[in-house]
Amino acid sequence: xxxxxxxxxxxxxxxxxxxxxxxxxxxxxxxxxxxxxxxxxxxxxxxxxxxxxxxxxxxxxxxxxxxxxxxxxxxxxxxxxxxxxxxxxxxxxxxxxxxxxxxxxxxxxxxxxxxxxxxxxxxxxxxxxxxxxxxxxxxxxxxxxxxxxxxxxxxxxxxxxxxxxxxxxxxxxxxxxxxxxxxxxxxxxxxxxxxxxxxxxxxxxxxxxxxxxxxxxxxxxxxxxxxxxxxxxxxxxxxxxxxxxxxxxxxxxxxxxxxxxxxxxxxxxxxxxxxxxxxxxxxxxxxxxxxxxxxxxxx
Amino acid sequence: xxxxxxxxxxxxxxxxxxxxxxxxxxxxxxxxxxxxxxxxxxxxxxxxxxxxxxxxxxxxxxxxxxxxxxxxxxxxxxxxxxxxxxxxxxxxxxxxxxxxxxxxxxxxxxxxxxxxxxxxxxxxxxxxxxxxxxxxxxxxxxxxxxxxxxxxxxxxxxxxxxxxxxxxxxxxxxxxxxxxxxxxxxxxxxxxxxxxxxxxxxxxxxxxxxxxxxxxxxxxxxxxxxxxxxxxxxxxxxxxxxxxxxxxxxxxxxxxxxxxxxxxxxxxxxxxxxxxxxxxxxxxxxxxxxxxxxxxxxxxxxxxxxxxxxxxxxxxxxxxxxxxxxxxxxxxxxxxxxxxxxxxxxxxxxxxxxxxxxxxxxxxxxxxxxxxxxxxxxxxxxxxxxxxxxxxxxxxxxxxxxxxxxxxxxxxxxxxxxxxxxxxxxxxxxxxxxxxxxxxxxxxxxxxxxxxxxxxxxxxxxxxxxxxxxxxxxxxxxxxxxxxxxxxxxxxxxxxxxxxxxxxxxxxxxxxxxxxxxxxxxxxxxxxxxxxxxxxxxxxxxxxxxxxxxxxxxxxxxxxxxxxxxxxxxxxxxxxxxxxxxxxxx
Numbered sequence: 001x002x003x004x005x006x007x008x009x010x011x012x013x014x015x016x017x018x019x020x021x022x023x024x025x026x027x028x029x030x031x032x033x034x035x036x037x038x039x040x041x042x043x044x045x046x047x048x049x050x051x052x053x054x055x056x057x058x059x060x061x062x063x064x065x066x067x068x069x070x071x072x073x074x075x076x077x078x079x080x081x082x083x084x085x086x087x088x089x090x091x092x093x094x095x096x097x098x099x100x101x102x103x104x105x106x107x108x109x110x111x112x113x114x115x116x117x118x119x120x121x122x123x124x125x126x127x128x129x130x131x132x133x134x135x136x137x138x139x140x141x142x143x144x145x146x147x148x149x150x151x152x153x154x155x156x157x158x159x160x161x162x163x164x165x166x167x168x169x170x171x172x173x174x175x176x177x178x179x180x181x182x183x184x185x186x187x188x189x190x191x192x193x194x195x196x197x198x199x200x201x202x203x204x205x206x207x208x209x210x211x212x213x214x215x216x217x218x219x220x221x222x223x224x225x226x227x228x229x230x231x232x233x234x235x236x237x238x239x240x241x242x243x244x245x246x247x248x249x250x251x252x253x254x255x256x257x258x259x260x261x262x263x264x265x266x267x268x269x270x271x272x273x274x275x276x277x278x279x280x281x282x283x284x285x286x287x288x289x290x291x292x293x294x295x296x297x298x299x
Numbered sequence: 300x301x302x303x304x305x306x307x308x309x310x311x312x313x314x315x316x317x318x319x320x321x322x323x324x325x326x327x328x329x330x331x332x333x334x335x336x337x338x339x340x341x342x343x344x345x346x347x348x349x350x351x352x353x354x355x356x357x358x359x360x361x362x363x364x365x366x367x368x369x370x371x372x373x374x375x376x377x378x379x380x381x382x383x384x385x386x387x388x389x390x391x392x393x394x395x396x397x398x399x400x401x402x403x404x405x406x407x408x409x410x411x412x413x414x415x416x417x418x419x420x421x422x423x424x425x426x427x428x429x430x431x432x433x434x435x436x437x438x439x440x441x442x443x444x445x446x447x448x449x450x451x452x453x454x455x456x457x458x459x460x461x462x463x464x465x466x467x468x469x470x471x472x473x474x475x476x477x478x479x480x481x482x483x484x485x486x487x488x489x490x491x492x493x494x495x496x497x498x499x500x501x502x503x504x505x506x507x508x509x510x511x512x513x514x515x516x517x518x519x520x521x522x523x524x525x526x527x528x529x530x531x532x533x534x535x536x537x538x539x540x541x542x543x544x545x546x547x548x549x550x551x552x553x554x555x556x557x558x559x560x561x562x563x564x565x566x567x568x569x570x571x572x573x574x575x576x577x578x579x580x581x582x583x584x585x586x587x588x589x590x591x592x593x594x595x596x597x598x599x600x601x602x603x604x605x606x607x608x609x610x611x612x613x614x615x616x617x618x619x620x621x622x623x624x625x626x627x628x629x630x631x632x633x634x635x636x637x638x639x640x641x642x643x644x645x646x647x648x649x650x651x652x653x654x655x656x657x658x659x660x661x662x663x664x665x666x667x668x669x670x671x672x673x674x675x676x677x678x679x680x681x682x683x684x685x686x687x688x689x690x691x692x693x694x695x696x697x698x699x700x701x702x703x704x705x706x707x708x709x710x711x712x713x714x715x716x717x718x719x720x721x722x723x724x725x726x727x728x729x730x731x732x733x734x735x736x737x738x739x740x741x742x743x744x745x746x747x748x749x750x751x752x753x754x755x756x757x758x759x760x761x762x763x764x765x766x767x768x769x770x771x772x773x774x775x776x777x778x779x780x781x782x783x784x785x786x787x788x789x790x791x792x793x794x795x796x797x798x799x800x801x802x803x804x805x806x807x808x809x810x811x812x813x814x815x816x817x818x819x820x821x822x823x824x825x826x827x828x829x830x831x832x833x834x835x836x837x838x839x840x841x842x843x844x845x846x847x848x849x850x851x852x853x854x855x856x857x858x859x860x861x862x863x864x865x866x867x868x869x870x871x872x873x874x875x876x877x878x879x880x881x882x883x884x885x
Contacts, residue, residue, distance in 0.1 A: 130770075131770035131771060132770065132772070134773070164769065165766050169771065235762075
């Protein structure tokens with residue numbers, strides 16, 4: 001770039017400046033200015049930005065979703081890595097048990113994780129004994145125990161994202177979802193543990209049939225259900241540039257994915273995007289509780 | 300929800316008559332649900348009371364007390380099949396499971412033939428099958444058999460696993476019991492609990508891949524029973540029983556004759572395109588450059604061999620064994636030797652360009668990046684050497700010999716050390732982070748998508764965050780490994796001293812498959828097109844479909860293969876301790 005400008009300057013040395021007088025200019029748009037500003041500038045210290053929103057929806061009288069969001073930044077050191085923990089849980093089980101289940105799962109998991117990272121905060125050079133996936137597994141098992149105790153017979157989905165440095169580790173049970181969203185589209189990172197999804201994967205029913213299937217809310221894996229729990233745990237690079245979206249089925253089963261992506265790309269900021277997503281789900285009828293967390297790692 | 304007690308019937312004071320008392324506690328707060336639960340219980344009692352079959356427990360009485368209901372029935376002295384599966388070390392004998400399966404067919408045949416209406420058991424699974432002391436089966440728990448609740452959010456079927464797809468639509472006929480029986484036998488033979496697997500995924504876990512001792516005949520019967528589409532299954536339990544009996548006769552299991560395992564892969568089918576004999580063992584790995592294969596041998600030589608016909612172009616003698624892989628940069632070949640040196644030789648002439656001396660044997664292969672050669676040595680240092688001048692740019696001191704090959708990614712150098720230390724250095728040779736495994740890291744690291752993978756003699760495959768060094772996951776193998784991982788298509792492939800080649804999912808750390816060779820796998824795998832190539836100390840080079848772990852062919856050499864193969868342009872090159880370098884059609 002610099003070379004090209006120099007070359008251009010050299011090449012045009014002989015031309016009088018007045019040659020450019022009749023060139024009219026248009027002010028740059030905010031986007032263009034943003035792009036220019038972003039070039040050559042790094043966000044320091046590395047950090048995780050997020051927005052979140054929640055709504056009971058239009059047809060339920062109480063909220064059985066829970067969400068948790070934590071972003072931790074440590075500035076001033078050369079070796080500093082941001083830490084983020086984001087959880088969405090969608091409880092079920094009638095009466096108040098659904099919210100007890102999702103709340104207990106979320107709190108237990110968050111507390112477990114924070115406790116695990118506590119020594120790491122004091123001394124980042126001390127290496128962790130457990131691998132991150134083992135930690136995630138232990139936290140989910142802990143949440144499972146707590147839910148079984150606090151709300152027997154109930155159940156909850158749980159989708160948790162632990163971001164450390166450039167990698168995001170997902171722990172997942174049920175049919176809440178995590179998406180990696182890039183410019184030009186997105187992909188569902190998680191696999192719904194729902195019967196209908198499984199039938200659809202096997203080609204037994206079409207996606208249209210799945211959308212209206214009477215058993216579409218039937219899960220084959222949930223926290224608090226059954227003694228054996230096999231959560232999906234995996235690690236992927238954080239979508240960069242892009243977003244990580246966590247949401248309950250109150251969002252994804254109501255709005256088509258393409259609309260979700262569009263709303264995110266046209267929003268002013270992360271918080272605005274989350275509010276627009278919740279509003280869109282409510283406009284579409286709001287049949288269920290809606291929870292949304294949108295995460296970005298500015299560079 | 301309930302318990303089963305062992306009780307004594309006191310109506311018979313002079314003898315000990317044991318009975319089983321099944322207790323059901325009704326905790327449902329909703330009156331309608333409570334009523335349904337009691338009805339189910341009474342239904343079970345009534346069904347059992349009318350049935351008379353040696354494999355079904357006899358019922359004596361039932362009664363309710365408060366929110367508890369009780370059923371007294373014949374006491375079965377034994378264990379449920381699930382306990383038998385879990386408590387048995389290793390696989391259950393095919394013969395034993397086959398006998399159970401035939402007995403279960405008997406009892407299902409009795410139920411399906413019930414008049415006036417056939418009875419569908421609907422809940423066949425190992426925990427509902429008792430195995431008594433005589434090793435006969437008894438079908439218990441007729442109470443859970445119930446129509447599936449069509450649910451809005453709030454009702455869930457638990458972790459199912461054994462029921463066929465149509466049962467979720469409420470269509471449970473005799474063919475549903477056939478599927479569930481197939482699932483039960485599958486669990487018993489494979490030890491894989493279907494409740495821990497995605498529903499209807501038996502097809503992804505072929506029995507004989509998990510337990511190769513199972514006869515192909517029995518596997519075929521189970522597969523038919525587990526067909527997704529009811530029309531593709533046995534159309535009656537009698538048909539399934541017939542098939543099981545004939546499978547047992549064919550394999551001789553029913554006649555208690557041991558079968559020979561099915562013959563292995565065809566031998567001798569693969570002929571090398573050419574072979575080249577060195578003067579000693581070939582433990583190094585080949586490099587292809589410009590029509591030649593470059594490979595080092597224990598005879599101290601680095602060879603340049605015409606890739607087309609296996610004739611020698613030149614050899615360059617070092618003063619020690621060469622067990623590493625050469626690297627190439629601008630027509631020059633770089634090779635480390637046990638003579639403590641890094642040699643740089645012109646690829647055309649075989650003449651030396653420059654030599655760099657370390658203070659220890661070199662078992663690490665050179666890595667070329669950004670104008671430098673990076674190489675480890677038994678002198679406990681990582682050396683970065685200027686590629687044109689041969690002068691050292693920096694050295695990094697460690698506490699043990701370095702025999703792994705450095706990996707360079709995004710301006711970082713990754714290398715493992717013989718005392719279990721693992722280092723991430725920047726391009727100035729400064730330490731970025733450090734990780735400690737419990738034993739030596741001879742395995743050379745691989746970095747992909749911000750994650751560094753390697754194995755250690757401590758039996759673990761590690762996945763570490765490449766920027767920060769913390770463990771993302773660990774995968775435990777049967778024994779330690781000096782094999783270096785190859786990462787492709789979301790899988791990491793690696794050998795181990797436990798004789799296996801593993802394929803592990805990079806995201807989930809779950810084993811995708813494992814392939815058993817007859818000896819330790821110190822060689823490192825390579826992926827080419829849809830196949831994996833890897834040697835074993837059993838002397839074979841294996842070609843394996845990398846997605847499934849199925850062997851396509853193997854090629855026997857006369858000595859252990861410890862070096863990594865190379866595939867270039869549909870030809871695989873591999874050295875063996877039988878002194879030969881072979882070229883085979885991939």
